[in-house]
Amino acid sequence: MDKLKINIAGLELKNPVMTASGTFGYGKEFSDFMDLSKIGGIFVKGTTLHERQGNPYPRMAETPSGMLNAVGLQNKGVDYFVSNIYPEIKDLDTNVIVNVSGSTIEDYAECAERLVGLDKIPAIELNISCPNVKEGGMAFGTCANSAANVVKAVRKVYPKTLIVKLSPNVTDITQIAKAVEGEGADCLSLINTLLGMAIDINKRKPILSTVTGGLSGACVKPVALRMVWQTYNAVNIPIIGMGGISCWEDAIEFILAGSSAIQIGTYNFIDPAISVKVAEGIKEYLDKHNISHVKDLIGQLSV
Template sequence: MDKLKVNIGNLELKNPVMTASGTFGYGVEYSDFIDLSKLGGIFVKGTTLHARQGNAYPRMAETPAGMLNAVGLQNKGVDYFVSHIYPELKDIDTNIIVNVSGSTIEDYAECAARLTDLDKIPAIELNISCPNVKEGGMAFGTSVCSAAEVVKAVRSVYNKTLIVKLSPNVTDITEIAKAVEAEGADAVSLINTLLGMSIDINKRKPVLSTITGGLSGPCVKPVAIRMVWQTYNAIKIPIIGMGGISSWQDAIEFILAGSSAIQIGTYNFIDPTISEKVLIGIQQYMEKYKVTHISDLVGQI
């Protein structure tokens, strides 16, 4: 319905409900549970220039109201995506958005460039929480300069909608948001996972092989909403909010904080039909409060 349509740069969404990268595979894995065409978009799993095996096991751990993961961007590389995965996705009647990751600025730019000519991929999402191997492993997204550099490089080779996924592991997320906006980002998505750790008290060692990992799930929601609200008051480009959404009420919170659209992540593992339920809940909320258009709710706290 028209009252649910959202524009993110040149990207038109039929509604604001999307699924987050790393939690929804390539989308087709969930087709037995929901009608994928009802979604505003699907952010497919992280894609890198070259194939990656990911981290050693164990690389996932359950935590109270959430989970830790250190999968390590396991994927077969962008060329495999183009030749094998894209043909399966191109006829799904929703926006398919590729999450692009890398270890160097050159990796990001080259990976993005190879996706440019795919007609049915209208946007990419840059995961700047990756470690910059040329700068000693500090994540691109934790430095204003490196965040700006990688966005500038990708913008120079990619002319479709460019969404930048922000790391919460920073002192001031608004400074990063303003930097990527200045270099041509069409939108930002936030938050990525928080850095966390879990210890096996019997073995007296970390649960994850990598020691630390990314914390996601309902436990991170208050942090995510705070960061969305801060960012909404600092930039002019649209925000796609995520972080612990497990109900339509959570989605409304994110929209009121400043999100033009939302992504559902970890809760897809709990309830693979959650995205449809969230969409129905948003519609009912709008009817109850006689909201003319979804955009009328954005930032309205």
């Protein structure tokens, strides 16, 4: 499957199919369902500087063609990851990428710095959809200036591949994309979840304990595609597209819109082996259309 191999900002991928943070654990949880070596990479669940308990229950809700979640980045912190989880996943035969989150710029930078020495972690993904506690809770990724500042701080301490995950909860995603590109982002991943809510009409209360949460699943795909296409036409760094991908046809759409690779998220809960099936489907599409390499499809949308 050499025609699927692709290099993205220094990351050598067997194929352009990866799994999204928060939907695939640390990878090993899915090893009974699929051969992890057959995908391009795994983005592990969000990691923060300090341990986080997450939000109170209920924190998940089903929606038409999707789901809401308000888990709240529950994890045991970066030091626990380094000492306990990394030894268990470092020899997986695929790229393992850590999703880094924080509440302050200093949190992001310190968390990223503690991951530099891990030889088998070739990249990190910055989740800038987190609320900035020093700015009244506004997410880093909803303002070009704050997004640029967190990327600048992390870039100073993290020399490996730096992927920045963009929030869709903005007026113009290209302004955020250009801002983080200007401060040294090597690659962009988009989109993160859309802000949504659900209501229990009998109790007349929100279903989620946090009232609002992140919407993901097939319902967000049209929005994600639009934002990938807009961003592809605004920046000069590669894009990893995600948002509602549930089959290889969806993945082809994202690649045509400008994605060099894709991540599969919510659909992992429906079919744990979907990522392998999508990689195989992309290969069959290339063969059917006599396309020599997947990179020849990137951004080839005719408009």
